[in-house]
Amino acid sequence: MGRPPCCDKANVKKGPWTPEEDAKLLAYTSTHGTGNWTSVPQRAGRLKRCGKSCRLRYTNYLRPNLKHENFTQEEEELIVTLHAMLGSRWSLIANQLPGRTDNDVKNYWNTKLSKKLRQRGIDPMTHRPIADLMQSIGTLAIRPPPAAASYFPASQVAGAAPPPSLPAFHDTPYFSALKQQQQVITHVDADAPASPDQHHQLKWSDFLTDVDAAALGGGHADASQAAALGQCQEGSAAATGVGGVRAFGDDEGASSIGGADDGAGAASAFIDAILDCDKEMGVDQLIAEMLADPAYYGGSSSSSDMGWDC
DNA sequence: AAATCGGGCAACCGCGCGCAG
């Protein structure tokens, strides 16, 4: 039997909220607080809304202390940096941005930031140079764009060569930090002895297929997910990896699980491992540690440092 | 001035997780 609907769809209004509905919801939450959203529509003055819709409206729009103005340069840089570390875990990213919701951050990323990265020749998913990815894949011949146009915003590219004053993305501190982080993630040190004092490292390469690992430059693909998970679970006290980036697992006793052709399984296993590790430790604290490390966030709020200016 | 296009954003949807009975 499937899960019953959370509310009577026939009697529920959808679409944009009216000021009257906002006022009812706000009045209710300000006096009763939040909690048990399913009963909120009735108790808040017979709102013809799904409780879920009420929660969403409150958290994304009505909640106190929300910022409604544009994202600042600092916020923008922080989002990109955190996305490089965390991927599309918008709630975690939003937690580091006071007054911003996960929906805000997600929309801003999808509409602005991912395009900015692409314009600079950076793949927004992997945060690696697109040209490098293409070379790694080895399926396409890369021809450099005329006048290196892809590293500059379209507004600057149109009809003209990029201004020489702008640094190439590779030269920015943001890129340096990313590169360093990716080395931590993908670095393979099969000869490194296991040490009790050594930080546990969960390497993305541990979850890659042979093909993927080879594409990443000869990384090993024989480390087991179980080993990484086990080390994560038994070693939760190891809060940080190199440079403040937490990483888990190592190569000892590794053997492949699920076969080398199970790329999707490897990916989900990697994510599962991250989630398990998150539970073992305070992720917020971890992020704070990462951001405190100049190597990753650089302590720089200067847009020119990032090469972000358009 | 009208039609079309595209970007931005609010809201919806479906799924997974945790908890209580």
Place this chain on the structure above:
DNA sequence: CCTGCGCGCGGTTGCCCGATT
């Protein structure tokens, strides 16, 4: 252990509005 329920999350949709033709 199973089931129902509430909640939170990420992905997606669809509307609105300004820009362009």
